[in-house]
Amino acid sequence: MSALDTLIRTEASLLLRNPTALFMALAFPAVLLLMQGFVIPGTREAVTGVNDPLLDGLRVIDLFVPIALTVALGSVALTNFPSAIGGYREQGVLRRLGSTPIGPHRILASQLIVSAVSLVGGAFIATGAAMLLLGAHGPQSVLLVVVTFGLSAIAMLSLGSIIAARAATAQSANGIGMLVFIASLFTAGVWTPGPLMSEPLRQIAGYTPLGAASQSLSAAWYGQPFPAVQLLVLIAWMIPSAFLAFRTFRWR
Template identity: 55%
Template sequence: MTDPAMTRRSPSASTALLKTETRLFLRNPVALFMALGFPAALLLLQGLLIPGTRTPLNGPGSPTALDLFVPMALCVVAASVGLTNLPSTLGGYRQLGLFRRLGATPAGAHRVLTAQLVVSAASLLLGAAVAAGIAVLALGAQAPRLPFAAVGIFLLAALSMLALGAVIGARTKSAQAANGLGTLALFASLFFAGVWTPGPLMPEPFASMAAFTPLGAATESLTAAWYGDPVDPLPLAVMAVWTGGCALLAVRLFRWR
């Protein structure tokens, strides 16, 4: 007969899987870099190696080029985790038959999927905190003028990237295939977000298209909130549509085998 006290002390299947997923993430140098290192490296490159990025653009007190890059760097965190880490993990688990094997156990395959989503979301939030801390505390960038709006916009951006990444990982049969597709989506998203070509310098029709991509809309909204400007509801609606649409599509397309 099972001791009730032992049952209470033993971790649930969900908790055990969450701990396992966390350990696997911490042992994966590529995933750690994409979540924590890549956005921080972009900020440090801008702030320390490129001349003039920390000089006010329009006199004392005005934003610097680095200030304008900070909201974009936070969006990069969401994209790098959502479009590379999450899909490659899902593809790798499908390749190894992990979903199939867990589906035949009381733990259930859905629990490892939930655990992976939780770990991805947590690493994304940690990466954003690291990037924002480096920007504000180490490089002297401006803090957000509308902090609550900025946090809300970032969370919506994160959801849209995780949902898009879930679509990529819904059917890919290997980690390599998922990583390849995710990397293509990442670099396309970074382009439309203005990482490679700033929005005002982006040629038409790409500039018009950028506002209707999830990361382009996220960058526009987060930049407005960061500097206290009115937030246009259209980019928020764009992110919400991408989030809902991709989430539904991922559920419909997801293959356990």
């Protein structure tokens, strides 16, 4: 078994032993979606007031399903991942690994892999809960949803890497990440789904990373026109974020 395999198993084990991180990764998107469906009045009624034939026959809660996928992206990429790396920096793990054949880069790779798997798991759980418990519609284009979700995941992990690159402690990483995450929930449409936003606000939200992810996933989910602009926005966030994180990363 290679060193990377061992580290991946270790990181996965640590995640399973952390109730808060496990909840944020796997349960939070589904819980938020189910609360929208069962607690907030009117979310299980048909969409009205929107002049879009592609939304005919959909309920308000249906619009929240792709948004729940973005919640899975943000909760892992902006909170769990930076907190884990900040904790390793605080404990001197990154510095100590730098003097061993394992190297600190492998722990970063293992944490990224475990984070990616956990956010995919959170997305699957949220989607399954929506379809089984709320009777939500499945995606119109599964392939486009998968491609869009993958690109969104890379973009969000790149953004989270900036926090992970500089945060001195797990607490500071979690605090910064949570602030960015809460702000991103608004642009993602958690409070008001994208199709129900005013057009100026929707345009602005589409240029934020989680807003672009939400709009592109919604377009793929409901068979709307190909979200070329939103996908380009994700790439525009991804490349500079990854470069900045790489250039500013602190090992100690």
